Amino acid sequence: MKISSTEFIKSATRPGNYPPIELPEIAFAGRSNVGKSSLINVLVNRKSLVRTSSTPGRTQLINFFNVNNQFSLVDLPGYGYAKVPVAVKKAWGPMIRTYLEVRESLHGVVFIFDIRRVPREEDLRMLDWLEEFGVPTIPVITKMDKINRSQREKHIKLIVEETGLPRDAFSLFSATTREGCDEIWERIGAALDPAEMPEVEGE
Numbered sequence: 591m592k593i594s595s596t597e598f599i600k601s602a603t604r605p606g607n608y609p610p611i612e613l614p615e616i617a618f619a620g621r622s623n624v625g626k627s628s629l630i631n632v633l634v635n636r637k638s639l640v641r642t643s644s645t646p647g648r649t650q651l652i653n654f655f656n657v658n659n660q661f662s663l664v665d666l667p668g669y670g671y672a673k674v675p676v677a678v679k680k681a682w683g684p685m686i687r688t689y690l691e692v693r694e695s696l697h698g699v700v701f702i703f704d705i706r707r708v709p710r711e712e713d714l715r716m717l718d719w720l721e722e723f724g725v726p727t728i729p730v731i732t733k734m735d736k737i738n739r740s741q742r743e744k745h746i747k748l749i750v751e752e753t754g755l756p757r758d759a760f761s762l763f764s765a766t767t768r769e770g771c772d773e774i775w776e777r778i779g780a781a782l783d784p785a786e787m788p789e790v791e792g793e
Contacts, residue, residue, distance in 0.1 A: 591775045594658050596634045601651040603685055609654050611695040614782050615662040619686065619716060620702030622668035625732035628765035629702060630665060633774065650682075652689055661782055662695070670712045686716070690723050698726040698781030700774065703760075705731050705745045709752040717753060728777045729755055735764040 599609050620626045631637060634657060653665040666689065669682045690696065699720055703709060720727045737745055742762075750757050761777060763770035 591658075591779060593634050595656070596636060596658075596663070597656045599654040599656055599662065601653050603651060603681075605688065605692050608652075608689075608693065609662075613656065613660065613662045613695065614697045615654075615664050615693065615695045616697060616778050616781060617664040617666050617689070617699045618702065619666045619699050620668060621670040621704070621707070621710075621713060624668065624702045624704045624707070625763075625765060626665070626668060626702050629700075629730065629732055629763060629774075630663065632765050632768060632771060634663070652685065661697075664689075664696075666699075669716075670710065683715070687719055690719050690725055696725060698728055698778065700728045700730055700778070703729065703731045703749050703753075705733050705737050705742070705749070705762075708748050714753070717755075726781050727759075728774065728781060729753070729760045730763050730770070730774060731760050732763045732765070734762050734769055735766045 600607075602608050618626055618630055634655075650667050652667065655663040655665070657663050666686050667682050669686070690699070701716065701720065703713070717727075719725075731746060731749060734742065746757065746760065746762075749760070761770050761773050763774060
């Protein structure tokens with residue numbers, strides 16, 4: 591997809607603050623420090639549309655962006671970082687779950703995993719929510735450049751086994767090399783047109 595414009599719409603924490611539904615939405619979700627911000631910035635060809643931070647857990651709001659006046663890109667809060675206030679940690683789950691449950695314009699979620707990290711309880715809970723609410727899911731494994739090619743499949747296998755998703759459900763991505771960028775855009779395009787979106791099912 592050729593990106594001609596990307597504009598910030600607003601931030602929100604609850605449905606009453608979400609922007610009016612005008613466009614289909616694609617959300618991005620994942621654990622803190624999983625490479626979500628870098629993935630979004632590469633996809634929209636902007637250096638700092640979404641701020642990257644050396645401090646995980648910095649994103650604590652749902653952020654909405656207009657892309658090409660064709661769809662809204664929604665950056666969900668990163669979760670699972672231990673060194674944030676307890677009140678913030680408790681708010682993450684309900685905030686994300688509520689969005690997934692009530693947002694009628696949501697067409698899909700790009701769910702991000704770090705190739706170096708085995709999925710944990712919060713990741714599996716997110717998968718359960720996506721299945722519960724019937725949200726088309728685009729699983730992406732990031733930071734592929736951080737692992738030697740000879741070790742890739744070993745790490746991918748651990749993620750596949752923990753999530754129960756088929757191996758071919760995952761797109762592989764590197765912000766450094768831009769590997770996987772075109773494939774992810776193709777899958778986002780398919781999600782925006784549900785008639786073309788294959789379902790991701792557990793084994």
